Amino acid sequence: MREEHSDPCVTNEGITNGNTSNGIVPSDKPTSAWPRENKPDLLGMFPEELEVLMKAYGEPAYRARQIFPLLHRGMAPEQMQVLPLRLRTRLREDTVYTQPAVARKLVSRIDGTVKYLLRLRDGACIESVLMRYRHGNTLCLSSQVGCRMGCRFCASTIGGKERDLAASELLGQITAVERDSGERISNLVLMGIGEPLDNFDNVVRFLHLVNRPEGLCIGYRHISLSTCGLADRIRDLAAQDLPITLSVSLHASDDATRSAIMPVNRRYCLSELMSACRAYYLQTGRRISFEYTLIAGRNDTPADADALSDLLHRAFAGTGAPLHVNLIRVNAVAETDCRRGSRESVAAFAERLTRAGVVATVRRRLGADVNAACGQLRRHAMMPEKASFVPGAERQYPDTEKGGRAEAGKAEERKDVKPPVHRRRAFRSNARPDRDADVRSQESEKNREENDRRAENRKTE
Numbered sequence: 001m002r003e004e005h006s007d008p009c010v011t012n013e014g015i016t017n018g019n020t021s022n023g024i025v026p027s028d029k030p031t032s033a034w035p036r037e038n039k040p041d042l043l044g045m046f047p048e049e050l051e052v053l054m055k056a057y058g059e060p061a062y063r064a065r066q067i068f069p070l071l072h073r074g075m076a077p078e079q080m081q082v083l084p085l086r087l088r089t090r091l092r093e094d095t096v097y098t099q100p101a102v103a104r105k106l107v108s109r110i111d112g113t114v115k116y117l118l119r120l121r122d123g124a125c126i127e128s129v130l131m132r133y134r135h136g137n138t139l140c141l142s143s144q145v146g147c148r149m150g151c152r153f154c155a156s157t158i159g160g161k162e163r164d165l166a167a168s169e170l171l172g173q174i175t176a177v178e179r180d181s182g183e184r185i186s187n188l189v190l191m192g193i194g195e196p197l198d199n200f201d202n203v204v205r206f207l208h209l210v211n212r213p214e215g216l217c218i219g220y221r222h223i224s225l226s227t228c229g230l231a232d233r234i235r236d237l238a239a240q241d242l243p244i245t246l247s248v249s250l251h252a253s254d255d256a257t258r259s260a261i262m263p264v265n266r267r268y269c270l271s272e273l274m275s276a277c278r279a280y281y282l283q284t285g286r287r288i289s290f291e292y293t294l295i296a297g298r299n300d301t302p303a304d305a306d307a308l309s310d311l312l313h314r315a316f317a318g319t320g321a322p323l324h325v326n327l328i329r330v331n332a333v334a335e336t337d338c339r340r341g342s343r344e345s346v347a348a349f350a351e352r353l354t355r356a357g358v359v360a361t362v363r364r365r366l367g368a369d370v371n372a373a374c375g376q377l378r379r380h381a382m383m384p385e386k387a388s389f390v391p392g393a394e395r396q397y398p399d400t401e402k403g404g405r406a407e408a409g410k411a412e413e414r415k416d417v418k419p420p421v422h423r424r425r426a427f428r429s430n431a432r433p434d435r436d437a438d439v440r441s442q443e444s445e446k447n448r449e450e451n452d453r454r455a456e457n458r459k460t461e
């Protein structure tokens with residue numbers, strides 16, 4: 001029997017998952033970000049803040065400039081040989097260093113997409129998805145543990161929100177995946193578990209940190225942030241003047257349908273949301289990408305397409321804004337009653353939008369065999385008997401590590417795949433060639449064998 005999850009309660013204070021009728025008890029954990037120890041959280045600090053810390057420790061300010069880039073390469077303070085032993089010891093004892101551990105990993109046989117289940121310092125699990133494109137690697141990040149927005153088609157919201165992620169935990173997802181894959185991440189999408197704008201301060205801090213040239217130096221234009229439509233926060237984001245790409249999940253073009261799919265619409269109705277989007281465009285000049293998940297029989301008729309194009313034309317009238325809709329075929333989640341429409345119906349919907357002057361793209365589905373839909377791997381880890389996850393991927397790794405400083409060393413030990421050129425020095429001493437075969441996909445192995453064979457032939461010639 002399918003488990004129904006009812007809508008979250010929408011109150012003046014915000015949105016809370018008040019559902020108890022289905023056996024899902026809302027978490028009573030505080031929702032502020034981890035860590036809450038009264039210690040500086042190193043990975044979440046700017047170089048200027050590290051400088052102040054160094055001064056407080058009686059160390060020269062340049063130590064901050066040494067520490068910051070190493071932290072962003074995923075190195076724990078005690079591994080920083082460039083620092084004197086007394087400082088390494090002090091940092092280990094008096095600060096918090098957060099590096100998520102890889103609890104499970106699924107590699108798609110189809111396209112090499114890697115879905116990670118990462119375990120955080122307090123044992124909470126989140127997901128990150130590494131997608132490989134011709135233009136570079138993209139990492140889909142989680143911004144919260146769980147989500148309280150209650151979108152009908154989404155597994156992440158089942159069970160509500162446990163807590164926000166700290167800026168360091170957002171960064172930690174990148175360093176953990178870079179270290180595990182040995183590949184550089186050049187693009188980010190905040191579209192994983194959680195509503196990024198519901199964790200506004202930590203997310204904005206993270207955006208500034210990840211852009212720092214001394215650190216990961218990922219350009220704002222290479223970052224997309226997706227929101228379910230927190231209108232006030234969209235205006236706040238516009239005021240930050242960050243040239244990131246904003247994606248707004250619409251999924252319906254009338255309030256009744258949208259409220260049924262996305263309870264957030266009861267707090268911020270469509271006219272309020274579209275007015276915030278218009279203000280965002282006028283302030284930043286950045287095109288907004290509207291996400292529209294097609295659910296068979298709910299929002300995918302020709303009339304829905306017409307209503308959607310009307311809504312966008314009305315909202316941006318007189319601004320000259322390019323109108324763009326990204327269509328997504330819904331992922332089946334056993335706990336929801338959302339069904340996927342046919343490819344033909346998606347194509348017809350896109351064509352109708354295009355004819356109405358709206359650029360329509362259909363999102364390519366990566367990692368179909370590893371259930372890359374948001375929240376499903378975590379859901380499986382939480383409640384395996386109820387989740388819709390079906391193991392079909394190339395590799396699965398059982399939990400072998402717990403989060404935390406002690407495990408950082410272990411995590412590094414298993415970092416094995418050829419690291420990116422600019423990081424080889426940092427990784428060399430920890431290379432474990434015997435584990436290489438474990439973490440590479442079969443496709444990569446075949447390619448490597450083929451390359452070796454060719455090199456061998458060339459030598460013989």
Ligand code: SF4
Pocket residue numbers: 147148149150151154155156157192193194195227228374
């Ligand atoms: S789609 Fe996004 S905002 Fe909606 S419930 Fe899922 S994670 Fe939250």
